[in-house]
Ligand SMILES: Nc1ncnc2c1ncn2[C@@H]1O[C@H](COP(=O)(O)OP(=O)(O)OP(=O)(O)O)[C@@H](O)[C@H]1O
């Protein structure tokens with residue numbers, strides 16, 4: 605295990621540290637191994653409405669990754685009638701961030717179930733605690749991080765026009781999500797930037813151009829096969 609566990613443990617309440625340590629033991633997690641599989645992970649970050657989900661579908665279609673959207677997993681958890689459903693629903697409507705142990709457990713289970721070794725994780729980690737816990741306790745580092753850079757004006761326009769019945773696609777929640785993105789999620793991107801792991805994508809352009817970018821689609825996978 606890398607030294608990061610000590611740092612991330614300091615960020616966490618004691619019962620949470622205990623919970624994660626038990627899970628590590630149960631799942632026999634080693635460096636970039638989960639459930640006996642060696643996995644490669646790309647994180648996809650960017651503001652609400654920057655087009656992460658849209659481009660992840662393209663990446664799946666063209667490059668054979670499994671797409672895991674943390675937000676979709678949380679919405680599925682609400683719809684499953686789970687005991688945490690009401691709490692997750694309230695947090696999403698407030699544009700806040702769900703506790704790490706809930707999101708990471710859902711991601712872990714999805715990776716273990718997934719019949720693949722390449723995962724593109726969309727919308728996670730959302731804050732420094734998410735990042736530190738995932739990397740140190742789950743012990744998987746991303747190969748790199750895609751950052752979808754888009755203006756708030758354009759993201760707001762897209763979200764208000766999304767029309768998929770999401771409870772957070774309203775102007776009050778959108779404004780709260782922008783604030784949370786700047787205060788909590790940008791520091792995660794800055795952390796990876798300081799390690800030279802971020803590929804910045806100009807996400808303001810129309811969707812086909814974001815993916816094609818003069819035919820350089822491979823920027824999305826950095827040659828991972
Ligand atoms: N490049 C683009 N230009 C215009 N509209 C776009 C573009 N990319 C995505 N959209 C549209 O904007 C809306 C938001 O896109 P998408 O759901 O992919 O964003 P997201 O980053 O996953 O958002 P969230 O964080 O809220 O899940 C959708 O209606 C989508 O069709």
Ligand SMILES: O=c1ccn([C@@H]2O[C@H](COP(=O)(O)O)[C@@H](O)[C@H]2O)c(=O)[nH]1
Nearest residue numbers: 674675696699700701702707727728730
């Ligand atoms: O890691 C995560 C991912 C998402 N959330 C909550 O869900 C909503 C919607 O997420 P999308 O990625 O935009 O679908 C987000 O605003 C958070 O409230 C989370 O808490 N943690």
Ligand SMILES: [Mg+2]
Nearest residue numbers: 656657673675
């Ligand atoms: Mg999305």
